Amino acid sequence: MDRGMNVADRFPWATIMPFAGKMPQIHDTAFVAPGARIIGDVTIGPEASVWYNCVLRGDIHRIVIGARSNVQDGSVFHVEGPRPDTDGQPSILGEDCVIGHMAVVHGATVHDGGFVGMGAVAMDGAVIGAGAMLGAGALLGPGKTIPPAEIWVGRPARFLRTQTPEQVAKIRFQTERYCRLAQAHLAELTAR
Template identity: 50%
Template sequence: MENGMTMAGVTLLPFDGATPDVSRAGFVAPGSRLIGDVVLGEGASVWYNCVLRGDVAPISVGARTNIQDGTVVHVTTKQYDTVIGADCLIGHLAIVHGCHLHDRAFVGLGAIVMDGCVIESDAMLAAGALLTPGKRILSGQMWAGRPAKYVRDLTEEDLAAHRKGVAGYVELARRHAAALAG
């Protein structure tokens, strides 16, 4: 794939010898652009008009994670690669940059996660929030604001809603893939 490849409106571009691996993904929407060292886990979904650019360090996306419409995922250096765990929800128009999201992390609509940040399992960055470099959201916490700060602990109902959201996106991805297959 010397000059890249477009399949069903998805652009997969090799960079510096690395080609995106979407072989186990559940759904990659038309209009998405994946560049370089990007690996999608089993059943992961990348929605319409997302950009995942693994040109200076790897991007890894875990199983059943969904990256919603218009999101940008990038890296800074090998020091700040981007690792996104399994069963994560990443809302529309988010920016995820050089950070680690543990399994079941939640990034709200339009939120920004900057270099060196960590969002632990079952933790949430609220819609529109800005998590400044090097910050860590502990498991079970919700942070909000610009810059983001701790707001409260998540309830069992919050966590159940996140799990339901992941399952809903897995099913919706299946339906979109089937509709596009004709």
């Protein structure tokens, strides 16, 4: 990270603000689009991208976005804070993950290469395994786990089938494309 520049100054078109003394940490190679709101205990890794009008609110627990992962337009990441019966649930996104438009990840974990489809919801304590997919519009309830490389769909989400290695590779293609696209958007924004 560039210690000489305030992280909020790097993305003047977004809202990047501290909460309870914790300022978001955004890698120098990451991209944050206009209209995004990044608040509190949020870490965004190398070449990751957070797109237009997303909200990542790390006010009562932490949020981690792994390297080369993308959080697409209008998605929301929040967390479950500590309660008498639990220490709470952070939202953790591994490396090379795809979060489709308007998805909600709330106190859930998505392992490396995981995919959350457009409009899908992953709730407190849910886990999406490596290379697994939560289909568009699906609802993965609290504490549910999708094993690696499986596809789950529906409300509530249920097993559909296992992905082929070629399908898992398509998720990696999506992350690579979004890394390039993020740099193109950044170039357009900084050229103004």
